[in-house]
Each structure stands twice: as C-alpha cells, then as structure tokens.
Amino acid sequence: MIAGLPASLDEAYRSAAAILAASRRPLVGGLACDVTGHRAALALAEKTGGVVDHMNGIVQFRNWLAFQDGGWMNTTLSEVRNRADLIVLAGTVASRFPRFFERCLAPESQFGELSRRVIVLGGDISSIPSIRGQSVVAIPVQENHLGELFAVLRARMDGHPQDAATVSGMSIEQVDALLADLLTARYGVLVWNAAELDFPNADLTIQAMVNLIKGLNRTTRWSGLPLGGNDGDTSAAQVCTWQTGYPLRTAFEASGPRYEPQLFGAERLLGKREVDALVWISAFDPERTPPKANCPTVVLGRADMTFTQAPDVFIPVAVPGVQHTGFLHRMDAVVALPLQAPAPSGMPSVAQAIAAIQEVMNHAAA
C-alpha cells in the first residue's frame, strides 16, 4: 500500500526507494525479523547512511550498557536446568516466559534430582507453578530499590560496615541472612528481565547484580541469566555486532560505523528529528506498529498489521518461522535455531523486500 491506498509490490518498492534516495539519514528500525532479514537491513542502512536500532532498544541497552562497562558472568538455559540449586528472581517472576519454569527448573537433572530454592525479590509469586522439590520464598523489594540491595549485599560480602538500619525495605539482619543464603548455593543463578526494570538508569541496577555475582564467585559458583529475546532482538544485536563491532544503535557514516548508545535510540532520533526517514521492520507481531514519526515512513510489516495513520509505504512481508525459513537466536545468544516454514506464502521476506528496494535504488543511481 502507498499512503493507505492499494498498490502493486513493484510500485511500493519504487516508492520506498524514492523515500530512501531522498533521505540523508534514515532510521532502519524495528528490526523484528530473522538473521537473514537483519543482514539485509544492515546492508540497507550501510547503503543509505542510515542508523539502526531495534524496537526493544531501550530494554536491550539496559543490559548492553552494564555489559560494556563491566562485563558479566552469565549462564545459559541448559546449565540452569541441570545445575541451579538456588535461583534468585530479581524484579521478575518470569511471567512473560511461561515455559521458563517447566523447561529450566524441572526437578530432573542429569546430576540427579534437584531440590531447588527460589527466592523472589519483589513481584507477585502467585503465577509461579508448583514444582516438585522446589521451595519459593518472596522478599518484597521494589524494582527501583534492587540496585541498592545488590550493592549492599556485595559490600557486606566484602566486609564493609553498614550504617543504615534498613536497605530497600529490609533490615540489615535480613540482608545478611540473604547473603548467607546466597553463599550456600552450589550453583546459583540470578535472573533478571531488563524489560521489567523499567526505571531510569536501570543499567546500574544490572551492574550491581553483575558485581554481586562476580563477588559470589570467589567462593562458590553463581551466574546471571538475563531473560529476553523477543521480536528478533537477540539476533539483531548479534548480527550487527559481528558485522560492525557494535550491538546496534550504530550509524553508517563516511568514516565508518559510529556507535552512540546514548544518542542513537529510535525514540530520541525521531523525537529530535535527527533522522529524515523511517524504515520500520516488524515481521513477527502485528501489534508492533511504527512509532510516531514526523518523517516519511516505510513499513515492512506483517500482512495483518493495521494502522491508525497509514504509513507512506506498507509492504506486507512473510512471517519468519511460519511463512519463510531462516535463523533466530534464543535469548542467551548461544543457540541459533533454524526456522521452518510450515505455511509458506507468496509474500516477500524482509530480506527479499529490502533487496527489491535496493535494486530499484541501484537502477535509479546508474
């Protein structure tokens, strides 16, 4: 569709190409697609001097900022499944990951049946399924006070005195008891979900978790497990990292890729009008429509996507893993899964649509 009116695919490609040809810095955003789509999206951004960010960029960068400042000690799902005897859920009960408990915390492990202890810091634990051998305790902590709790836990572990009588709503005795618990784990896992740490400077809370985990590893084994991995965000960051060195929020400039994690968020770029066109890629979830933008907008979206305001160009694309094959990373970025196409369609994939747009641009330039 062009401006809300029906159009042929070729016409849509030409319109999209014209918008991009006139743009000095387009935002290639959304990026909800598979690896093949991400490769094409990055090639398009490189060709057009664009900047890339994922629709979950705000969430992703809570993790990336902490990671780039201090690194981390993390684990993956099968390790949790087989080794974790103490799981701390910080600011999440993994309710957005309904299979987390059955897949990762089932009692049977290859090292025998595990009696797991689960400590929930904050959150309503009623949604946690009852699992054999698993005990669940909840400690009420507000998400935005998790950071100070983890910082104090680390400080207590390092033997620093603590003047405050309470920390994050807990008495210092409770904090010390919690620390003692953490130290008894054989293989502890601290789980967080950056999407649920929705407050300013949440990266510092994640960093406090990382620092605690690193400290606990002086005497026993602990790892972090950041939940996430929605809308192709893990793959988008992985592909961009291997192709440019940076995990998105990167602009293709004359001197090479430029990475500005604080400046190149989609919301800011659109709000400050630092981009003059938007390509919005959203092939998984029809609800993820483009953000408000005061610039020409091209949407590569699911066919059943509806708009309150029609974009300049809408190209319906096939759904990865349903209508076309491909590759997608699991949340831990270790396992890249092959996607099947149980219901192939005649619609182009994101990669095919981008290739067609680029071909028009190349012809026009020649």
Next chain:
Amino acid sequence: MLRLKNGRVYDPAHGLDGQIRDLYVEDGRIVAAPGPDARVDDEIDFAGRVVMAGAIDLHTHIGGGKMNIARALLPEDHRADPVPAMGGMHAGCGHAAPSTWTTGYRYAEMGYTACFEPAMLPSNARHAHLEMGDIPMVDKGAYAMLGSDDFFLRLLSSGADQRLINDYVGWTMDASQAMAIKVVNPGGISAFKFNARNLDLDEAHPYYRVTPRQVIRALACAVHDLGVAHPLHVHASNLGIPGNADTTLATMAAAEGLPIHLTHIQFHSYGTEGERKFSSEAERIADAINRMTNVSADVGQILFGQTVTASGDNMAQHRNHRLASPDKWVVMDIECDAGCGVVPFKYRDKNFVNALQWAIGLELFLRVTDPWRIFLTTDHPNGAPFTSYPHLIRLLMDRSFRNSKLDEINPEAAAHSQLRGMEREYSLYDIAIMTRAGPARSLGLADRGHLGEGAAADIVVYRDDPDREAMFAKPEYVFKDGELIVRDGRVVKVVNGALHAVKPEYDKGIEKPLKDYFDRYMTVKMEHIRVSDEEVCTCGASKLIPHKCKGRSS
C-alpha cells in the same frame, strides 16, 4: 589461461626454494605447463618477485559466540580503527576484535586465503557458521570443542567403549560441520562449573572422577580412529600458570604416541625459576617437540599492545580476570557443552612477565627445528591481533631487528632470556612451510598450501623487500582460486570463501542415546544442534568442501 612467469617460487611441498618457475592457471587451478601452441590469455611477469601459495592460519579466533562477546565488549577499541564501506567492501571495524567483513579483507590483504576458527562449541555451531559466512575473501573451517561437555564426560566416566566415543566424536564433527576436534583445558571447563579452580592433568574431575589425561587419550584416539587428518588440537591444562611446562610435557606424553597438536604453546612453557618465580621453559618444551614426531604445535606469540583474550577456558579466564585492561570481563558457562571467557588485555614491553612471554614465544620458534611441525600464530586475538603477523615474521627472519626489539623490553626479562644468543633466522622457505605447506598438510588440505599441478590457484606474490615486515604486510598480488583479489596490499575484488569440513564415517546409532539425553536434560533438541550441508551456504559460505575420512580400526 593465465601465465605467471619468472617468479622465484617457494613451494616446500615440492622442494622449490626460490627457483624460477612459470605457473599456469586455468579455471581456478594450477595446471601443467601447456605445449607451445596453447593459448595464453594473460601473462604477468614476476621477475625478482617472491611467489608462494596462499597462507593458511590454522588457529585464529575469527568467528563464534566468544568473538562476538569480545566485539560487543570493546567499543572503545573499535573506535580507533573504523572502517568505512568502499569499493564493494562493507563497513566495519578493525584491530583486536575486528568485524567479520574487516577480518576477511585484512587477512586477504596479508596474503592469507584460508583461516580456521579453533573453538566452535557444537551448541553454538550455527551461530559460528553464520558469523563465518560473513567473513569474505578467505576459505574457512572450524574445530568443534569437546572434552568438557557432559555427554562425553558421562560416556568416559561410565567406561564406555572407545567405539561409542568415536561415534559421538564423528557425529559432533558431522553435525557441527567441523574440520577437527579441539579440547580446551580437558575436563576443566566442566570442573569449573563444579567450583573447581584448577584441574591438573592427573587430577580427578570433581564429579566424573576422570582425569584430563583420560580425556586427551580418548579424544586423540577417536580423532585417529576416525581418520581425521588434523590431530587432536589441545589447549592444555594450567594455561598461563608458572611451572606449567611440566603439565605441557606430560600432556604430550598423554597422547601415547598418537598425533597431537598443542596450541598456543607459548602460554604453556613457563617455569618457576628466578626471583619472580616466572621463567622460560622454552628449551625443554622445544626439545620435547623436536624429539616427539607425533607432536606439532602453534606458538601463540604475544606482541605488545592492546588486545583481548577470548577463550573457551572459562576456568583460566576467571583466574586471569584481575589482569583485565580495561577492567571488564566476561565469563560464561554454556549449555552443558563448554564455556568461555573474554578478558581484555594489554601486553606491556616494560612489564617483566609480558616481556618474558614475548621472549618465550620467540625462543620456541627458534628452538623447534622442524618448521613442518610448528605454526605461526598469535592465537589471534589472544597474543596479538592477526594483523601483527608481518612484524612477527620480521622478528623471526631478521636477527638484528629482533635484538633491537630485545633492547626495548624489560631489561630483567631480556637478561633472563637466551634469545639474544640465538642466531637462527628463518628463511623464506621456512616461512613458506610454517604458514603454507605445514598447515595444509596438518589439516589434510591436499590442494592448498602448495603450487603444484592441480592445486587451487591461491597464489601470493611479494616484492623481495629486505624489510620483511613491509614485504609480508603488503603483497603485490593475491590470487584466490585464480582470481586477482588483492593488488599492492588492497582488496580489488571481493569474493566469498568456502567452508572446509570433514565427513567422518560413524555409526548413526549414536543418535539414539544422544536424542534421549537431549530430550531429558537439554533445553534444545538434538535435531536443532545439527547444521545441515545446505545450511552451510545459507549461513553464507560459497560452498561446502567436504573432506572424506578413511577410518582406521582401533
């Protein structure tokens, strides 16, 4: 047909040591000299030039999860070396943890035409192939990591028949599209998950009770029985620990005469002499290599400056995290399969330990007498980025240059090293062996690493510059499969590379217990671990080059 005439050809596989020869290229291959009536379409005169086969790096961390962790961790390092898109080449970044695109371009610009990623986790294989698929110019291959994966350790500790282990090793190489098998800190990555901080060669694993020696023996045997060309590729126990030379020597013996390749041996050649309890054991290690013809090694030379260490050895990397510079580091436990650790590192020439590490690597190069069994590596990026190879070659070929650099390092370290008295200078022939013919033979690449009839036309032409660093940094011509891809050290044509993988024969019955194991304990299906032949190209390789293996009965 293309005639490349009058070049001084260094082709150790055929004993050519600078003799003047004409080479003929047709359809991407080197062909026999045609008769006088043959049509020669094009001709280049290489009079006075040095001609070698394309170089092969058999141990370089170019792609896979831990490299992407290293890349993401170091934006500040990339910023100093941005690479814009130009001439059909993609944008990216260079230096310590270069982008995939830049990795391919820069390898080709140094005359390399094949690179082997030595640490691919089977659980991460598809990701590794996707990354390597975006490394252009060079052919690629990867070694699958085994030895700390729980399935293998269960087999070994239950006293499973060696044939069953062979089937599992064969399945792993097939399923992950691997070229060889690597073991990293045998059993140690797993032991770290059980909170062990060290695991000596003859120390029982805290849970499985098997020793690293048993792990090495079983895997070396499997690789041998399956008929895989490249020996078991071993990152030995106790990496970086003063006094580890004893472990290294015992590791060589653990192969019990079977072929074994010890990687980045510089990091495993340390003694405990002297005031600082850190000394060179290069002489003892080199003597052992010289004596034991079943042993080969690559050096893992360190060179001074900023880099990043990325290793499957999470145990050693956790131990080393205090040395991180800048002060940030990553350690991961991965999928009951292995682990990894990424620690940025800055080697300083005025630092006693770093300076001695530098000298130890060079001593090893100079003391190992057979260049067919020692390979030129920096364990990129662990000892230094691969772009420092030309500098390393000059250190080996030019004694006065070497000694001038020795004058610059920590004087105490210089005094401790026997380097100054070592007169050996590598010849061009030696370099051609250790960077071409040797790795090709070790990997079983019959049509690479040499310039004989039938070889792939991967050909590199250098000006004979007495400054060997300048010479090897900028070849005048590089041909890949007969196409000119680099001229005067710059890419002139972007090509894609193929993927080398071995295809050993094994009993597919192993999939029954393996599938059961995945279904019961893993969070991914066994079927999803397997990377199909077709996927290799979807991941980005130009084609799959399968290498048949002829099994040997055990």
